[in-house]
Every structure is written in structure tokens, then in C-alpha cells.
Amino acid sequence: MTIDKWYAMKDHYNFDKGTFKKDKKKDGQKFTLMMWRASKKVGFGISGKFVVAWYCPKGNNPDTDNDYLKNVCEKDKCLKCLKADKANGDKKWNTCYNKIALKETNLLRKDYKAKDLKTLATSAIGAQKHAEKLLKDGKLSDSDKTERKDCVETIYEHTVSKKEDLWDLNNKNIAMKSWVENKKYYDFTSGKSTPKVDGEDKKKSNLFTGVVWKASTEVGFGIAGKYVVAWICNKEGNKGDSAEYIKNVGDKCILDDDEKINECYNKKALKAHNEKRIDHGTPELEWDKEAAKAVQK
Numbered sequence: 001m002t003i004d005k006w007y008a009m010k011d012h013y014n015f016d017k018g019t020f021k022k023d024k025k026k027d028g029q030k031f032t033l034m035m036w037r038a039s040k041k042v043g044f045g046i047s048g049k050f051v052v053a054w055y056c057p058k059g060n061n062p063d064t065d066n067d068y069l070k071n072v073c074e075k076d077k078c079l080k081c082l083k084a085d086k087a088n089g090d091k092k093w094n095t096c097y098n099k100i101a102l103k104e105t106n107l108l109r110k111d112y113k114a115k116d117l118k119t120l121a122t123s124a125i126g127a128q129k130h131a132e133k134l135l136k137d138g139k140l141s142d143s144d145k146t147e148r149k150d151c152v153e154t155i156y157e158h159t160v161s162k163k164e165d166l167w168d169l170n171n172k173n174i175a176m177k178s179w180v181e182n183k184k185y186y187d188f189t190s191g192k193s194t195p196k197v198d199g200e201d202k203k204k205s206n207l208f209t210g211v212v213w214k215a216s217t218e219v220g221f222g223i224a225g226k227y228v229v230a231w232i233c234n235k236e237g238n239k240g241d242s243a244e245y246i247k248n249v250g251d252k253c254i255l256d257d258d259e260k261i262n263e264c265y266n267k268k269a270l271k272a273h274n275e276k277r278i279d280h281g282t283p284e285l286e287w288d289k290e291a292a293k294a295v296q297k
Contacts, residue, residue, distance in 0.1 A: 002051040006030040018068035033059045037071045070100060093124035094223055097170060101221040101230070104173030105211065108180055112212040113250030123151055123220025123231040131222035131229040143229070151220075151233035152210040154179055158226040175228040182208040188251040191242030206238045213237030214248045261292045 012021045012028035020028040033039075036059025045052040059071065073096075098119050106116040130143040134155070143153055156175035169175070185205035187194050193205040210216075215235040222229040237248065253264035266287060274284040 003034075006034055013068075013072065015072065015074040018072070029060050032068060032072045035072045036060065037073070069103075088122055088125055091125045091129075093121060093128045093220065097223045098124050098221050100170075101173070101176065101228075102219065104176050105219065105230075108173070108176055109212050111252045114212050114214045115217070117217060117219040117232065120218035120220050120231075120233055123148070123218060123233050124222065125220065126151075127153075127220045127222030127229040127231045128224070129222065131224035131227045134227040134229070135224040148231050149233075150236045151231040152206075152213070152216070152237040154207050154210050154230045154232070156228040158228070160226045169226065169228065170223065175230075176211065179207045179211045179230075182206075186249070188246075188249065188254075191245035191249070209245060209249050210237040212249055214250065260296050261289065262296075266292055 009027045009029075009031040012024035013031055014020065033053070033055055036055060038057055039055040039059050041056045043054050045054075061067075102117065102119055109116065126143070126148055130153075133143075134140060134157075140155060140157060142155075156178050158169045158174065160169075182204045185194050185203075186192075186208055193203065210232055211230070213232065213235075216232045216237050217235070218233045220231045220233075222231075253262050254260060270285065270287050277284060
């Protein structure tokens with residue numbers, strides 16, 4: 001049967017990396033389309049020896065390794081994400097979510113000049129325990145500081161209106177993006193929280209700085225229902241004076257910490273500049289890094 005032939009193409013797919021064997025991507029994608037978790041509906045057409053399937057929403061799109069990892073799971077492994085860790089007294093942590101969350105978090109950290117974090121099982125166990133407590137209590141609270149030791153804690157509560165919302169939380173970087181959005185409460189120049197914005201508490205800046213803290217090296221994530229908990233450890237972030245914050249929280253807009261060129265402002269200013277020049281029939285300018293470097297000084 002055609003379905004069996006498509007399924008057999010799984011041999012061309014690498015479940016651990018979300019990639020395909022060389023020159024076998026088109027064949028492997030026949031399998032990944034069948035398994036794509038985000039697809040909800042399917043229709044089949046048949047005429048003679050030809051069979052066509054349309055999946056909605058379509059799978060294999062966008063074409064990135066990370067999206068394959070989120071959407072295509074190896075047989076018998078997807079339902080066993082909450083695993084007991086024998087080295088830590090059989091306590092449980094969600095290995096699948098930690099894999100996804102770690103990759104997404106490290107991608108965000110790169111934007112702020114922070115090195116990749118590594119998964120720490122003991123932190124994942126602690127974060128999972130607290131996430132389950134939040135789900136049981138039905139309200140936000142901090143975990144016991146003595147349990148997380150030198151780890152900074154960040155918590156996210158997802159708005160859930162339908163089942164698909166929980167799937168999104170488990171398979172996308174929703175929590176990480178939410179934490180990073182709190183950068184609006186942080187002043188990169190002074191290393192301090194900004195005054196209240198839109199009536200929100202300025203302490204929210206710590207949700208952002210804790211995630212991108214350069215000195216931190218390890219992390220563990222917990223997820224239960226609509227709650228996500230991260231314990232980011234060794235070294236604990238959000239500690240010290242403003243100089244320590246400036247040292248550990250990189251500015252996404254600054255190309256080089258020594259040169260201090262503000263790429264964000266340069267792009268914005270160049271665009272505005274050229275729009276005015278076009279109005280007057282003047283050729284557009286090109287951005288020059290050396291000129292920006294010199295004038296910044």
C-alpha cells in the first residue's frame with residue numbers, strides 16, 4: 001500500500017537531529033509529512049496508480065531542523081517524555097521539552113552575546129517539581145530558594161483557551177519569547193530596570209536578564225499544564241550592582257562591545273535617511289561600518 005511505502009521512508013530521517021540522509025530529503029519528507037504533529041486534517045486522491053495526499057496545515061514548512069524536531073517524533077518515544085532519572089533517585093523531568101527549550105533559549109542568548117547553556121538534570125527535576133506544584137495550586141509562586149541554590153528562576157503562565165494552546169506551549173518557544181520581551185523594562189546603558197512601563201512592575205526586567213545572563217552555564221526546564229519553569233544556574237543571574245548587569249547582559253543592538261556601534265539605530269536612521277533622499281531624486285546611501293565606528297567615538 002502507498003501509505004506503507006511513505007512510512008518506510010522514515011529510514012531516511014534522523015530523529016535526533018531533525019535532518020535527512022544525503023540526497024534523500026525528498027523521500028524522507030514523505031514520511032515526515034505523515035507524522036507532522038501540527039497537521040490536523042488530510043484528504044486523499046487516487047487515479048490509476050497515482051495516490052496524492054494533502055495535509056492541512058501543511059507540514060515540512062518552514063524548512064528548519066528545529067521545526068522537524070518539534071513535529072516529528074520517533075515511535076514510542078513521544079509518550080515517554082517524562083522520564084525518571086536513576087542517577088537522581090528516579091525523580092522525573094521532561095526530556096522532550098528540555099531538548100526543545102534548550103535549543104530555543106540558546107538561539108535567543110546568541111542575540112545577546114551569551115554562550116550556550118547546557119542541560120542540568122538536577123535543575124530540570126527541581127523545575128519540573130515546581131511546575132507541577134503551580135499546576136496543582138493553580139497560582140504563581142516562587143520555589144524554595146534553598147532547593148534551587150545558585151539558580152535563578154523564571155516562570156511563565158500561558159493563556160489557554162483551547163487544546164491547541166497547550167500543544168503550542170509544549171512545542172514552540174512561547175515561554176522564552178515572553179521572557180525576552182521583558183527587555184523593555186531594562187536599560188542596557190545604565191544596567192538598571194527602567195521606571196514602570198504601561199503600569200507594569202519594573203521587576204519584570206529580571207525575567208529577561210536572568211535568561212540571557214552571560215555567566216550562567218546550565219539550565220533545567222519544567223513544564224506542567226500551562227506553567228513553564230526554568231532554573232538557570234552556575235552562575236546565578238540577576239545578582240550584583242549595575243556594573244555586574246552591564247557585564248552580563250549584552251545589548252542586541254551593539255555590534256561589538258568595544259566599538260559600541262548601535263546597529264539598530266544605524267539601520268533605522270539609514271532607512272529614514274534614504275526615504276528622504278529618494279523624495280529628492282538622490283541616490284540611496286550605503287551603510288559604512290568604519291564611518292559608524294569613527295562617529296560613535
